[in-house]
Amino acid sequence: MAIFSERHNYSAPDAEITVREDAPEVLRGSIVVLASKAGMGYETLRKEVCGLLGVAPDTRGNWSEPNVLSEVQNHLEECDWFEVYDVIEGIATSLQSRPQIYGQSKSSADVFADGINKIFRKNGIGWQLLGNRIEFRGSEAFEVAVREGTKELQSAGKNTTANELHEALRDLSRRPNPELTGAVQHGMAALECLAKELTGERKLTLGDLMKKRPELFPTPLGQAVSQVYGYASNNGRHLLEGGEPSLEEAELIVGLSGVLCRYLGRKIPKA
Secondary structure, three states: OOOHHHHOOOOOOOOOOOEOOOOOHHHHHHHHHHHHHOOOOHHHHHHHHHHHHOOOOOOOOOOOHHHHHHHHHHHHHHOOHHHHHHHHHHHHHHHOOOOOOOOOOOOHHHHHHHHHHHHHHHOOEOEEEEOOEEEEOOOHHHHHHHHHHHHHHHHOOOHHHHHHHHHHHHHHHOOOOOOHHHHHHHHHHHHHHHHHHHHOOOOOOHHHHHHHOHHHOOOOHHHHHHHHHHHHHHHHHOOOOOOOOOHHHHHHHHHHHHHHHHHHHOOOOOO
16 A cells, blocks of 8 residues: 555655765665565575575574564674675565565565665665666766666667666676776767767767767767767776776766767657
């Protein structure tokens, strides 16, 4: 049954993203509650958590529900931050094979994912659970530009470009260390691929394309795209010593690539 805020479509704005390489206490403390709400029994939960963290379950007379849940919670409080997200993925995977919860319109996996994602958004945690994978979450503008852009490109049959954007997101999502140069490379590759298809100039780089075909973007945006390409070449493709981009810079490049790909994708005539 939908709760009050869902029935009346009330929601608070997402908190500003401030957490990336951390798993705050509020997240660690919510996993047991949300897994139980999704229908996972306490013994199954202990098996999942202990298996994912590589620790032995304490089964020496420790079988009561309160004790088992306390043991699981202790493991979650003591493990490394990135292991918390491993546990979330493992629980999500396990729940995908479970039937819909009796009396609810959502599947067990959806109940768990909705709860976890609410914790992420409410507490400024820059991750999201999509299916059974924890992936990078950016600002609302970033999500629209990149994820919605990827869906549009896939629907239009531009699978190579869509795959490059998807790979950029996967590089940003790597734990414990994101692949920042890879994210920049894939973001620019997506834009270059689409520009080549639109112009038919398949042998030119994006930088050369912008010089030869400045009409691809409204003036003077083409100059800005050329400068972004130059930055990406120095900080992604042809990396200089000490030139690795920061997470914020990589996110910016991927976000720009997404929105520019959406723009170009809408200029390509539909078949």
